[in-house]
Amino acid sequence: MQQTTVKLPMVYLVDDEEVVRDALAWLLRSRRLLSEGFPSAEAFEAMLDARPGQGEGWPDAPSCLLLDVRMPGMSGLALFERLIERGLAASLPVIFLTGHGDVPTAVAAVKRGAFDFVEKPFSDNALVDRVEQALARSAEAIAARVSRGQLASRMGDLTEREREVMNLVIQGLPNKLIADQLHISVRTVEVHRARVFEKMNVKSAVELSNLLRQPG
Numbered sequence: 001m002q003q004t005t006v007k008l009p010m011v012y013l014v015d016d017e018e019v020v021r022d023a024l025a026w027l028l029r030s031r032r033l034l035s036e037g038f039p040s041a042e043a044f045e046a047m048l049d050a051r052p053g054q055g056e057g058w059p060d061a062p063s064c065l066l067l068d069v070r071m072p073g074m075s076g077l078a079l080f081e082r083l084i085e086r087g088l089a090a091s092l093p094v095i096f097l098t099g100h101g102d103v104p105t106a107v108a109a110v111k112r113g114a115f116d117f118v119e120k121p122f123s124d125n126a127l128v129d130r131v132e133q134a135l136a137r138s139a140e141a142i143a144a145r146v147s148r149g150q151l152a153s154r155m156g157d158l159t160e161r162e163r164e165v166m167n168l169v170i171q172g173l174p175n176k177l178i179a180d181q182l183h184i185s186v187r188t189v190e191v192h193r194a195r196v197f198e199k200m201n202v203k204s205a206v207e208l209s210n211l212l213r214q215p216g
Contacts (some may be wrong), residue, residue, distance in 0.1 A: 007061030009135045013037040014044045014076065015068040015097065024066060031128050033135075040071060049084070060142065064093045064115065064134035069102040080109055089113045090141040093134035101138035105180070151211065157199045165192040166200075170209040 011028055013021050021037035028035045038044040044065075051058055064082075067076040080094055093115035098106045106117030115134045118127050133212055158166065161182075168178045173187045180188070202208045 008034055009062040009138075010059070011035040011131055011135075012063065012065045013093075014041060014065065014071075015078065016040060017068075020068070020097075027124050027128065028131070033128070033131065035158065039078060041067075041074035044079065045074075057145075058088075059091055059138070060181075061107075062139040062142065063091070063137040064095060064131055064138055066095050066097055066131070069096050069098045069105055069117075077105060077109055080112070080114060084113065088118040091138055091145060093137050095130055097136055099179060154200050158196065162192050162196050162199070165189060166196045166208070169193060169196065169205050170212060172205070 007088075011033055012129075013024050015021050015024070015037070016039055018039070021039070024038060025035045038047065048058070067079065069076040072149065076096060080096075083089055083092060083094065090113075094109070095115050096106045096109055096117040098117050098119050100119060103117070103119060106114070106119075110117060116130050118130065155163075164182060165178060168181060173181070175186050175193065178193075179186045179189045197203060197208065200208055200211065202211055
């Protein structure tokens with residue numbers, strides 16, 4: 001029997017100060033959370049670029065990013081904008097680490113979709129609590145992304161005629177009216193309808209309609 005590999009949550013740390021990265025990594029280990037540190041925004045983005053498809057379909061396990069606002073070179077805010085462009089803001093929630101003077105910038109980032117900001121010096125417990133909440137948000141976003149991918153794959157398996165029948169089924173039309181509109185027999189409609197249900201992995205028109213209404 002094939003074993004399924006369970007991918008553990010990961011917290012990414014981007015801060016130019018090694019002592020800060022080490023302290024954060026120790027704190028996360030104390031709560032049994034894995035982490036990976038990067039000394040710059042550029043280094044983190046290089047990791048993404050090196051992935052197949054430049055990070056498309058990533059992350060595939062609950063993840064979040066602790067990101068310093070001020071760093072030499074690319075700032076944390078600039079990296080965050082790049083993550084938005086890559087479509088990663090939902091599946092990789094960002095928690096900014098800020099000094100007092102950076103709070104307005106961090107607040108603006110939260111309005112742009114960042115998960116939160118934590119002002120230095122921070123409470124260890126409060127920070128890890130927010131990390132765990134961000135990981136839960138990431139898990140939800142990844143599950144939704146996987147669901148959308150599965151739906152697209154199922155839709156791609158339908159023939160043109162099956163799509164036509166499906167569109168009329170979800171409008172609530174009975175087989176006789178579908179047959180009349182498409183100028184085919186009722187029996188042919190029944191066959192296509194059964195194939196649509198099988199390919200879309202549903203058992204009723206209501207279930208099919210609900211599946212297609214899922215937010216994309």
